[in-house]
Amino acid sequence: MSDSNPLIQMDTSLGEIILELNAAKAPISVANFIAYAKAGHYDGTIFHRVIKEFMIQGGGLTPDLAEKPLGEPIKNEATNKLRNKTGTIAMARTSEVDSAQAQFFINTADNKSLDHAGSKPEVYGYAVFGEVVDGMDVVYTIEQVATNAVEEHQDLPVETVTIEKVTVID
Structure with missing residues (x-):
């Protein structure tokens, strides 16, 4: 690991995930994620x-589905040539290109359709900013939980899967 690639420990109710972030190719997304992590947001x-x-997507809602307070949206770094491949972590966003805040997702398949494919909002893509280096078994365990629809949440785990703590490993 180098200074440009911080390691993140994500303790979940189903186990530990270790992420390596790519600060060289996604400096804005990495700085944003680390700021939220250090503030205890996650x-x-x-x-x-x-x-x-x-x-699997998380990082913005409490177990009672309340949205946590957020900072300003960041610039979408989907043009960084990092691909939404199995095991990568990317910034979640709305249909607006530069709308990512705290929420992220971990790809459990190669999701080429989420990669940057042009300047139009519908094909701009989602910024990958790191990858799982340990704990993909935990990611797959989370991926297999039963889900249902609650209000606007169509794919909500029936039994809550909590992100207990996110730590930047020095």
Whole structure:
């Protein structure tokens, strides 16, 4: 590991995930994620969107589905040539290109359709900013949980999967 690639320990209710972030190719996304992590933002949030053979998403909602306070949206770094491949972590966003804040997702399949493919918002893509280096078994365990629809959340785990703590490993 180098200074440009910080390691992150994500303790979940189903086990530990270790991420290596790519600060060289996604400096804005990495700095943003680390700032939220160091502020304790992710601690106690949930994986609120889990879709088999696609991805697991979290980092913004509490177990009662309340949205945590957020900072300003960041620039989308999807043009960095990092691909949404199995095991990568990317910034979640709305249909607006530069709308990512705290939420992220971990790809559980190669999701080429999420890669940058042009300047139009619908094909701009989602910025990958790191990858799982240990704990993909935990990611796959989360991916397999039963889900249901609650209000606007279509793929919510029936049993809450909590992100207990996110730590930047020095």
